[in-house]
Every structure is written in C-alpha cells, then in structure tokens.
Amino acid sequence: PANKKLLILPGDGIGPEVMREVRRIIDWMDRRRSVTFEIEEGLVGGAALDATGSPCPDETVAAARRADAVLFGSVGGPRWDSLPFDRRPELGILRLRKDLQLFANLRPAVVLDALIDASALRPDLVRGLDIMIVRETTGGIYFGEPRGIHLNEQGRRVGVDTEIYSEDEIARVARVAFDLARKRRNKVTSVEKANVMQSGRLWRAVVGEIGKAEYPDVELEHMYADNCAMQLASRPKQFDVVLGGNLFGDVLSDLAAALTGSLGMLPSATIGALQADGRRTALYEPIHGSAPDIAGKGVANPSAQILSFAMLLRLSFGMDEDAALIEQAVEKVLGGGLRTADIMAPGMARVGTSVMGEAVLREL
Amino acid sequence: PANKKLLILPGDGIGPEVMREVRRIIDWMDRRRSVTFEIEEGLVGGAALDATGSPCPDETVAAARRADAVLFGSVGGPRWDSLPFDRRPELGILRLRKDLQLFANLRPAVVLDALIDASALRPDLVRGLDIMIVRETTGGIYFGEPRGIHLNEQGRRVGVDTEIYSEDEIARVARVAFDLARKRRNKVTSVEKANVMQSGRLWRAVVGEIGKAEYPDVELEHMYADNCAMQLASRPKQFDVVLGGNLFGDVLSDLAAALTGSLGMLPSATIGALQADGRRTALYEPIHGSAPDIAGKGVANPSAQILSFAMLLRLSFGMDEDAALIEQAVEKVLGGGLRTADIMAPGMARVGTSVMGEAVLREL
Numbered sequence A, B: 001p002a003n004k005k006l007l008i009l010p011g012d013g014i015g016p017e018v019m020r021e022v023r024r025i026i027d028w029m030d031r032r033r034s035v036t037f038e039i040e041e042g043l044v045g046g047a048a049l050d051a052t053g054s055p056c057p058d059e060t061v062a063a064a065r066r067a068d069a070v071l072f073g074s075v076g077g078p079r080w081d082s083l084p085f086d087r088r089p090e091l092g093i094l095r096l097r098k099d100l101q102l103f104a105n106l107r108p109a110v111v112l113d114a115l116i117d118a119s120a121l122r123p124d125l126v127r128g129l130d131i132m133i134v135r136e137t138t139g140g141i142y143f144g145e146p147r148g149i150h151l152n153e154q155g156r157r158v159g160v161d162t163e164i165y166s167e168d169e170i171a172r173v174a175r176v177a178f179d180l181a182r183k184r185r186n187k188v189t190s191v192e193k194a195n196v197m198q199s200g201r202l203w204r205a206v207v208g209e210i211g212k213a214e215y216p217d218v219e220l221e222h223m224y225a226d227n228c229a230m231q232l233a234s235r236p237k238q239f240d241v242v243l244g245g246n247l248f249g250d251v252l253s254d255l256a257a258a259l260t261g262s263l264g265m266l267p268s269a270t271i272g273a274l275q276a277d278g279r280r281t282a283l284y285e286p287i288h289g290s291a292p293d294i295a296g297k298g299v300a301n302p303s304a305q306i307l308s309f310a311m312l313l314r315l316s317f318g319m320d321e322d323a324a325l326i327e328q329a330v331e332k333v334l335g336g337g338l339r340t341a342d343i344m345a346p347g348m349a350r351v352g353t354s355v356m357g358e359a360v361l362r363e364l
C-alpha cells in the first residue's frame, strides 16, 4: 500500500524494551531506504489495564482497524495475575483476534545453523528444520458458547467449554495453509482428534474436501493430535505445513517452537479476514511472552520482535527485499558470535538487548 | 486378593503376538512361583467387530467387571478405518473406560540407560528421566454432551464437542496424582488452560484446594498446557507427576513417551473407581498402538506388553517382588544387547518378538 499505517502495541514486561530495537530499525529505514511508515502507538494488556481499566480499550481496537498492520509485543505479568477472569491482560490479544477476525496464526519453527546447539534435540534431527504451524485463532474452544462455571443439582461446581467449528471457519484457515504449502514444500499435515471429537471429524472432512477440490497438487496428510505431538518430538523434519484448530494449534505450535530451542528468535503473524471495507489486517508478534522475570534488565533478546517486523514487511507490505535484509542481518549477528542470555553458548559473546539491536543495525 | 482374576484382551494388529509373550511369563509364574491366575480371554476392537458386530461386546464388559484386572493389547487397523463413527475399534477402549469408570490413566515416561540413544533429545537432558503423566480418562471433551455435527441456519455444517468437568471428577484424579507423587519425588504439575478455558479455571481451583487441604506436603505447580509442551520438549527432568484432563493428558502423555524414543517399551495403567460391590478394577496396556504395518511379522517389541503385566502385578495385586523381577529381566535383556527393530542401534543384536520374550524368560 502507498501509505503504510502501522500500529505498535508494546504491551508489558520485555515488550517495550524489545520494541525499542524495532523502532531503531524503522528509523533506519526512514533515513536510508526512504520508507516512511505512519505510526501510531497504543495500549494493550496490563499497561492498558493500569491506564484505562481495560486490557484492550476501544481506542486500541479502533486504531488496529485503521492500521494496515499491527506490531504487537507481549502481555501479562504477576502484577495482574490475581485479577478476575474478565480483566486479564491476555484478553488484550484475545479481543484483537476476535474483533479483527485475525483467524490464521502463522508460526514458523526454524532452526538456524548458528543456533543448532540451542535445540534439545540431536543436531541431525533439527539441522535445517523449517516448518510452519498454521493455527486457527478466532474459533474453537477459546470462544465457543456455552461456557462457564455453574453449580449442578448436587450443588457441586461444574466447568464447561464448547468446542465449535463451522465448515466455513475450517475452510478459510485450510486455504491459508494450502497456499503457504504451495510456496514451500507442498505438503499439509492437518491435525485433529477425529477419532473422538465431532469437531475433529468435521475438520478432517472439510480440509479433505478443500484439498481435493482446490489444491489437488498439494500433498495432504491427516494426523491425530497426540500422534502429531509424538512425531514432532521425534522426527520433526517430516513436516512442512501443520494445520490445526485453536487448541491443538496452540499446544503444537509451542511444542514446535520449543524444539528449536530458541524461543527468543521466533516471530509469528496472524492474518485477518477481508473486512467489509475491502481491507485485511494482520498482527505480528514474537512467540515469547512478556518474561516478567527479566523485564527491565536490558537482557531480553530483541530478535523475535525484529523478525516479527520483517515478517510484517513481507506479508503485509510485500517488501520482500527489506524483510530479507533484516533477516540476514540478524543471522549475520549470530554468525558473528553475539548472543543474548537466552541463547548463550560456550565461546560466544554475551550481550544485552540494545547491543544486540545495535549489531543488527550495523549489519544493515 | 486370594484369587487373581485376569481378563486378557489381545485385540488387533500386534496385540495378539505380544500378548503371547506375556502368556509365557504367566505360565512360568505358575510353574516356578506357584502363582496361579484365573484367566479369561475376551474380544475387543476390530477382532470383536468381526466376530460380533460390536467393538466392545457386552460379554467383554461383563468379563471386565468380573475381573480384578484387565490386560489389554491394542485395537484398530486399516481394515476397519472406513467404518462409521459408532463402530470404530477405538470404541472398544473408550467403552471400557466409561463403563468401568477407569478414570485415571497412569503413563510413566522412563528412559533406561541402555536405551538413552533412542531418544531424540540430547542424552544429558533425558538421562535418568522418570516422569509420570496422570490423565483423566472418563470425562472432558471425549464424552461431554452436546456433541455432533449439525447444519446451521445457512445450511452449513457445524461440529460441536463439549468439554465438561465437575469438581468431583477433578478431585478424584487429583488425589491419584498426589498419592503417586508422595511415593515419588513429591511434586505435582497440574496442566490446563485456565487463561482461556472455564473448565481449566475450575481444574486449577479444585486441584489447588485438594493440594492445600489434603496434601500440603506435596509441591504443587500449575502450568498452562502450551507451556507444559514446551517444557517437556526442552527440560523434561523438571517434572515428577504431571496431571491433566482427558485431552491435554492425551497429547502430553504421548509427547512425554515420544521423548524417551522407545514407545515399544512403555506400559500404562488405568485405575478404576470403587464399584458398588466394593471392588476396583484396573486396565493395563502398552502405549503403542496396534501397528498394523508390522503385525503378523513377528518383529514387534513385546516389552511394553510385558511391562504392562508387571505394572498390573504391582498395582492390582501388590506383587511388588514379582513385578520387579520382570522389570529387571527386561532391563538385563537390553543390557545384554538384544534389540527389536523399533529400538535397534549400531552394535546390538536384532531379534524378533519371540526371541525377545524368550530372553526375558531366560533372565527370569
């Protein structure tokens, strides 16, 4: 797009400090590559709760609607842990997903050669690992009604959630997965528990239908979620794109990320549905959380936030070249031996957030 | 108990062939240790479907009720894959769980020194690993109503499942986990998604209450399921007993098993509720499935079935000494260098099902 409207939501914990390093890259792009963004900054999570009483104020949702893309930090922390269910910082991201219909979460799990020793897996099993988990994020058990805690006839507490998926919800996220596979290694593994869940049966049927009718050229495999967890933990390289609902996608994408051993490096994108006005928003965020234990100490790894910005450039603005420049700069910094604490290894130089960000800038 | 009533359900695929090796051990116990079991054999899964039209005939349920313990093989296979939902072989195990109220599935994930190289994880991360996953198996989303696939007003298909847990269901499985922890390293990690699920909120509350009131001496930690998957895949030794509902327990127990790299070695137990007649049944089964690809070839690893029998001796009959004898025999066979195909490693001797079973007998 001609004008690139960006909403920046630093959030809580290490969010603001890693976001600062992205701002430096944005400044550099402005100066050196004459790319100017129209930037707004907003409140979300605990920061928004403190300032406005809501973890996701209406202004933030409105700003997100105006924006072409949202760069999100992270939310939550012990300060807000004892708040009632409807005022948790997490509602910040949940409301954004729902209100903007950000339905397809893209979670790459990539092992860079420089960081192969960070993985808990044997090097031969993860060398060159490059898989993409696609997780549905606006439906399923996170949002289904009825839900709640009530008392039964015996006066005992009962907790209820509803897993619900329509064929349209399944089809649209399946298409995202198939489209991605076509640009990658042409394989989709669709995950559910069709053997015990009705939503899983429908999931398997619809993904199969879409695959057959619209993507006959893409290899499609169906796998039970329990088996997929096993396969990820033993032979992860068999996968290309893994597609799952909100719940299984949540667990399996975190599992895949953990296999890389470098959570501090991994970005994510959540793609929105086409809005009534013909626009489509997307939200980009590192997969690491707000890490309250190290917040404010200047030791957090800014790479995942920086790479989330690169993903934003590529997917929302089609700026493949700039995205690649940034990704290569991060890789070069690692190749040069700099490491933040989370990925520190013997023989490397341990640095903090701003030195890491600085080094990326220098490579640029 | 004075008379030890055992129901044996070999099931499908490799079930019958690995069960044969257990029968040899039972014969040996009869001859050499004067332990006599009262044995019935029954039909379950595809075998039962073929013979009776039902994956879990009433006779099998009745026999399980009569028995003090059930030794289960495995069910399922491509022959029955296209059957309608209500005639799948899996219903065999699901109905037994529900009808006998087998509510607490105990899944040890253990790495034997002899098999440390089978793990996908670096040896230092899994050396001596010994964790126990406790999974609730009669409630949650596997059984909750309403469930089904229906058409909405637009004529589109919608799939629905209901996750539902009462505080009593949560409390009884929590007590199993706490009791186990007391005999182990005194720590329980309770897993849910209390940040997005109402049943998860109740789960966290109830487990916390039971822990505080009845097990103040046991360390209790609450963890989100996504984070638990991450932690298992990166630092598994931090865990002792992991407690989860039916769905999370399913995925996480399979993940933990996969981390050991030796699925063919892992047994499991599912403990039943106290029945009206004061008895309590339990079912024991290897965690591997029916493995139709290698069924009938005589190459399957009988160890998990044999170790399931050892678990049965210990938990249902209090025969700790006999259980330990069998477990040590299996370990010695591995130490001696014999390996079935699933755990084959360079320099070891590859053997089939019956040679492996024979070797265990010889050690006994």
Ligand SMILES: CC(C)[C@H](C(=O)O)[C@@H](O)C(=O)O
Pocket (backbone or CB within 6 Å): A090, A093, A094, A250, B195, B196, B226
């Ligand atoms: C913050 C939380 C609600 C969220 C989720 O479970 O979806 C997080 O775990 C994630 O994966 O993005």
Ligand SMILES: CC(C)[C@H](C(=O)O)[C@@H](O)C(=O)O
Pocket (backbone or CB within 6 Å): A195, A196, A226, B090, B093, B094, B250
């Ligand atoms: C066979 C199937 C219904 C079962 C389950 O999902 O519970 C299996 O995966 C298991 O874990 O025992």
